[in-house]
Amino acid sequence: MNVSQEAAAGTASARERSLPRVPLPTLEASCERFLAWCAPLLTAEERAATEAEVTAFLRPGGTGRILHAALEEYDATDGVHSWLDTFWPYRYLGRRDRIALNANFFFLFKDTGEGQLGRAAGLVAGALHYKRQLDEGLIAPVEQRGVPQSMVQNQYLFSTTRVPGVPLDTVRAPYSEQAPGPSTARHIVVFFRGTMFRLDVIGPDGVPHGLDEIQAGLRAVTKSDVHTAEEDRAGHLTTMARAEWAATRASLVEDRPANARTLDDIETALFCVCLEDFAPRDIQAACDELLHGDRGNRWFDKAVSFVVFADGRAGINVEHCELDGTTVLSFTDALLGTPPDEHSRASGARPQGVPVPRPLTFELDAAQRARVRSAAEAFAAYGNDTATRTVSFGDFGSRAAKALGVSPDAFVQSAYQLAHQRAKGHLGATYESIATRQYRYGRTEAMRVVTPEMQAFVAAMDDPGAGRDTRRAAFRAAAAAHVARAKECQAGEAPEQHLWELELIQRRRGEELGVTGQPALYRSPGWLTMRDDYLSTSSAPSENIQYFGFGSTSSKCIGVAYVLLPDRFNLYLSTPLAVADQMHAFAEHLREAVGELRELLTD
CATH class of the missing domain: 1.10.275 (Fumarase C; Chain B, domain 1)
Structure with a gap:
């Protein structure tokens, strides 16, 4: 039974109010x-x-x-x-550096064997089905161990765009005073070879186009004879530092109503689909493209951008200011856990004729074209100055850790510390993101991993005089301290x-x-040292994704994004190129550390 959008919004709001405050x-x-x-x-x-x-x-x-x-x-x-209501905008919207690579994150989806256009059409159909369920209040609240989680972030999955500003950016989104209720947009923005197209994927009466029609509309994009010159690819501008992009954006719309209309089409679009005309050479290259691939073929300010390569491999790039990994994981699992034709049928899609893509263009003057070129060159150089690496354990996962009687997260975080000590010769501040969505408008809490017990464990592992029992006891103490601190963070006690x-x-x-x-x-040593990340870690467990990734957070930090599943453990590492050797040493020592800890804990 369909629920009115007004009633659905009221139900969702009441659900949120029933959660405890942070x-x-x-x-x-x-x-x-x-x-x-x-x-x-x-x-x-x-x-x-x-x-x-x-x-x-x-x-x-x-x-x-x-x-x-x-x-x-x-x-x-x-x-x-929540007392964090003002904190989150200042934390995310207040950052003045570029968000591309520095803040946005990605998931590389599992492979399906479909071709590019079929894969892309399936993702569009799945997303439209998810939106309809959200609009009608049919998405059941997520529960963790029986505890309902905040669902408010779902409001930012569709038609949401970060808008550059000074001193803070803003967010253009539905469910706001300016646009109460769900998005009424009927279009997506499709990128191909740096050209943007508006594609209406929902008919005038609010019913989605059929799967075949969406695919045909995407095919028409790839066959279009409209080609955007490199210096006209305004998507490059979204890679700029925020204040610089804000000034450029203001100049785009000044006395140019056509540009304002193009921006409106982009910002109100349900989401972006970025079709690439090449296939990455391997998994790491696919991850890198999802993190910082550009070519003017992205709008990094858009909350959700699906990226589909020429060989049908696909993933998502997410703007982080209103969306955390847990929400996007639920969305991804819903998309990939059901066949596209079933999504299409359940969404009520019906044939309405093939949607016709409409090119979206900007009128740019010489100074703006120069800015596009410089933004493209600067971001390409920034991407080239970033070193990345994938690490995969096909013979280890959370099931193996549990069989050893230890929390899987405590196991891998202990392995990270041991690997870091051996790669760099010392421990360093380590951030771990802890979800706190059991609270009203809850997001995440910042956990710091290096405890006295963790320090003692790492020392014992490299102490030639420490026997097996001593090392094992040190590990158990470190793992127990890790679990206790994680629970404190989950309870809002951080x-x-x-x-x-x-x-x-x-x-x-x-x-x-x-x-x-x-x-x-x-300015105290404690505050400055605790927040100077050497490792920045976050987990995204889902059978539907192969890898998860984000950029490092400082000049010496290794970003550690990990997918820890029952039977596999995949990581994507990133760090500035200048310290790439330390990242590669960390990866090698991590392999050793996982094996060493398994052997230590096996009776």
């Missing part, structure tokens, strides 16, 4: 945890300096108390879903985002609150 930790608890979290990475002198700054921050009437009181007041304000938001409040409201300068805590 707990706001006390200032004392976050400061205590912060000291414990950063301590293993500091010298005694650095610890003492950090402790002194924490004491000053906690002083009655001090800066920490003032900022925390402001956050408590905000959290209690009507209409505020210090980093809380303290970070207090810093952001000072930046936004310092004058008003009488806190005119950055508190010294944020």
Whole structure:
């Protein structure tokens, strides 16, 4: 039975309100945890300096108390879903570097053996079916171990585009004051050889086109005799740093209504489909293309872009500001878990005639064309300065870890630390993303992996005097500490985002609150060291994807995106080219570490 869109939206909203609020930790608890979290990475002198700054921050009437009181007041304000409501826009929309490669993430889908156009049409049909289910309130809430999860991110899967701005970007999306309710758009944007086309895939009455018609419409795109010169491929502009792109975008629409209409078509499109005219030579090349392939054949600001190569391999590039991996995984599983013709039938699709692609063009002056060229060249160079590597374990997965009596995530995170120590000669700050969608508007929490127990485990593994029992006990202690900390993070008991938001409040409201300068805590060795990533890790477990990936987060960081399934373990690593040797050493040591730990834990 169909549900009215208004009723469906009301049901989804009521569901969201029924979830518990994200707990706001006390200032004392976050400061205590912060000291414990950063301590293993500091010298005694650095610890003492950090402790002194924490004491000053906690002083009655001090800066920490003032900022925390402001956050408590905000959290209690009507209409505020979470004390993180302002944090997320500043964290994601406030970043001023490029989002292509630096922030967007990708999934490489499992192969199906279909040709390019059939694969692309199937993804479109699946997405249209998912949208119809969302609009009608038919997507069941995701549950983790029986606990309902926030579903609000689903509102940003369709017709959502990040728009560059100063000092913050904005998001153009449905379910907003400007566009209440689900998207009413009927079109997608298809890229081929740097040319953009508008393709209406839903008829005037809201019914999707049939699968064959969508495929024929995509074929018409590839056969079109419209070709966009390299310097006219405005998609390149979405690779620029945000303020620079904002200024360029403003110049595009100034006194040019045709450009404003083209931008409107792109930004309101349900999603993008990027058809490539080549097949990557191997899996790693396919991953690299999904992360930072460009050729003017992307609009990196679009929330969802499907990329389909000439051989039918496919994946997705996702803009991160409103979407996390867990939401996109659910979407992906729905798309790939059902045959395309079944999606098409269930969506109510019917023959309506082949949709005719309409080219989307921009009128560019000489200065704007020069900007397109420079953006393309700069991003190509940036991609070339990024080293990546895939690592695959066909004989190890979560089932093997569980058989050894250990949490699979604790096992692999311990292996990362051991590999890092051996590759670089020391441990370093390690970030792990922990999902907190069991809370209203919940997203993720930042976990720091290096505990005293992890430090002791790594030391024991490379201590010639430590016997098997000693090493095994050290590993068990590290794994238990890892699981305990992950549970703390899941329960909203983590210090980093809380303290970070207090810093952001000072930046936004310092004058008003009488806190005119950055508190010294944020220049302390502990804060700077804890947040200076050497490893940035995140997991995306799904049978429907082969690899997951993102760029590294600093000049010496290795990005570690992993797909840990019962019978396999695949990783995509990325790091700046200047430190590529360390990444390759990490990969080799990781192979050894996984084998070593399996042997250690096997009776």
